[in-house]
Amino acid sequence: MKKLAILGSTGSIGTQTLDVVRQHPDEFAVTALAAGRNVALLAEQACEFVPKLVSVQTKELAEQLRGRIPDSVRILWGDEGALDVATHAEASFLVAAMVGSAGLAPTLAAIEAGKTIGLANKETLVTAGHLVTDLVRKHGVPLLPIDSEHSAIFQCLQGERVEQVRRLILTASGGSFRDKTRDELAGVTVEAALSHPNWSMGAKITIDSATMMNKGLEIIEAHWLFGVPYDKIETVLHKESIIHSMVEFTDRAVMAQLGTPDMRIPIQYALTYPDRLPLESEPLDLIKMGTLHFAAPDFERYPCLGFAYEAGRKGGTMPAVLNAANEVAVSRFLAGEIPFLAIEDIIASVMAKHQAIAAPSLDEIVATDAWARRAAEQE
Ligand SMILES: NC(=O)C1=CN([C@@H]2O[C@H](COP(=O)(O)OP(=O)(O)OC[C@H]3O[C@@H](n4cnc5c(N)ncnc54)[C@H](OP(=O)(O)O)[C@@H]3O)[C@@H](O)[C@H]2O)C=CC1
Ligand SMILES: CC(=O)[C@@H](O)[C@H](O)COP(=O)(O)O
Numbered sequence: 001m002k003k004l005a006i007l008g009s010t011g012s013i014g015t016q017t018l019d020v021v022r023q024h025p026d027e028f029a030v031t032a033l034a035a036g037r038n039v040a041l042l043a044e045q046a047c048e049f050v051p052k053l054v055s056v057q058t059k060e061l062a063e064q065l066r067g068r069i070p071d072s073v074r075i076l077w078g079d080e081g082a083l084d085v086a087t088h089a090e091a092s093f094l095v096a097a098m099v100g101s102a103g104l105a106p107t108l109a110a111i112e113a114g115k116t117i118g119l120a121n122k123e124t125l126v127t128a129g130h131l132v133t134d135l136v137r138k139h140g141v142p143l144l145p146i147d148s149e150h151s152a153i154f155q156c157l158q159g160e161r162v163e164q165v166r167r168l169i170l171t172a173s174g175g176s177f178r179d180k181t182r183d184e185l186a187g188v189t190v191e192a193a194l195s196h197p198n199w200s201m202g203a204k205i206t207i208d209s210a211t212m213m214n215k216g217l218e219i220i221e222a223h224w225l226f227g228v229p230y231d232k233i234e235t236v237l238h239k240e241s242i243i244h245s246m247v248e249f250t251d252r253a254v255m256a257q258l259g260t261p262d263m264r265i266p267i268q269y270a271l272t273y274p275d276r277l278p279l280e281s282e283p284l285d286l287i288k289m290g291t292l293h294f295a296a297p298d299f300e301r302y303p304c305l306g307f308a309y310e311a312g313r314k315g316g317t318m319p320a321v322l323n324a325a326n327e328v329a330v331s332r333f334l335a336g337e338i339p340f341l342a343i344e345d346i347i348a349s350v351m352a353k354h355q356a357i358a359a360p361s362l363d364e365i366v367a368t369d370a371w372a373r374r375a376a377e378q379e
């Protein structure tokens with residue numbers, strides 16, 4: 001029985017992880033759950049799975065949970081609560097599915113505590129890729145990708161040697177505005193931006209998908225997960241999201257992983273790796289699909305892709321700045337404060353003001369993240 005802790009249990013990845021657990025009650029148990037503000041859903045989850053520990057963002061929210069969940073479930077809150085969930089002694093596996101760089105500290109603590117990490121929270125690797133990968137090596141813990149593209153690449157690399165990789169090819173749907181020109185983007189609404197053509201995901205990643213910053217973050221994520229340099233990481237527009245990514249090897253053989261767009265498949269693969277288990281999910285019907293489409297990404301149409309390559313290649317604290325500026329800009333767009341195209345302007349402007357620090361410590365990353373957030377708020 002694998003015992004799980006989940007950061008972000010009330011989100012899109014968190015709830016789909018619990019769906020996988022529901023399908024395999026003899027394989028998985030839930031030990032600890034951390035959520036943000038959704039007390040009602042966390043209470044339901046706690047009643048259903050009866051973990052040892054739950055945590056929410058504030059003390060007030062924790063008080064709202066009391067009396068609504070079994071007495072045996074300990075209730076914590078805040079950063080400390082999330083840290084205790086991530087490092088709970090009885091859990092061997094952490095599903096890191098909080099959104100944003102808030103997931104970094106508890107994920108680092110879980111690695112230090114020897115937990116296997118199922119990583120959905122890509123912002124963690126973008127912000128502090130060198131620290132996460134060094135710590136994973138030091139503690140000998142597996143870091144298993146949940147992000148669909150990285151799970152695909154990970155599956156394509158089974159039994160292969162990374163030195164024999166010619167290219168990683170990340171597929172990109174193009175997001176909610178893929179059929180619009182840049183001029184048409186000026187007046188788009190939050191509601192339209194939140195309508196992803198293929199995936200049902202949290203609000204932040206759905207906006208990232210529309211700006212293609214999601215693919216930019218995924219390029220940096222792939223660099224750290226697979227140790228492949230940026231000039232060997234490419235993207236291709238693939239509007240059906242059926243091929244989840246590809247690897248080209250030195251002999252020009254290309255491996256691809258395909259499937260219906262259902263995140264429970266990569267989530268379950270991380271949970272069961274190196275085994276596989278059955279999963280109740282829509283089968284892929286290529287005959288019904290008929291055709292799959294591919295196109296080159298246009299860096300003028302999607303400047304965030306270029307920002308991500310620039311930040312990744314510059315390294316040091318620059319990816320943390322890219323990420324923090326993006327997080328603030330996306331939340332300002334979601335709040336109706338700025339237009340869609342201002343997201344890109346804010347990121348470019350904050351990056352231009354930053355002098356990257358090489359090989360930063362955690363304290364330097366945390367300080368830089370805070371600086372970039374303030375700068376992005378003031379733009
Ligand atoms: N959704 C998807 O299909 C995919 C997501 N990812 C990545 O996975 C991560 C999660 O995405 P997704 O599930 O879509 O996001 P959601 O917005 O759906 O969920 C985010 C989760 O994090 C919780 N949370 C947010 N802030 C805090 C905080 N400060 N402290 C504790 N908990 C917090 C939320 O709690 P609450 O709702 O209770 O406030 C919620 O449980 C992201 O990094 C995303 O990029 C990667 C690939 C695919
Ligand atoms: C499901 C998943 O992994 C997302 O990151 C998804 O890939 C977003 O789609 P696009 O960024 O390709 O629009």
Ligand SMILES: [Mn+2]
Nearest residue numbers: 147148149218
């Ligand atoms: Mn992805």
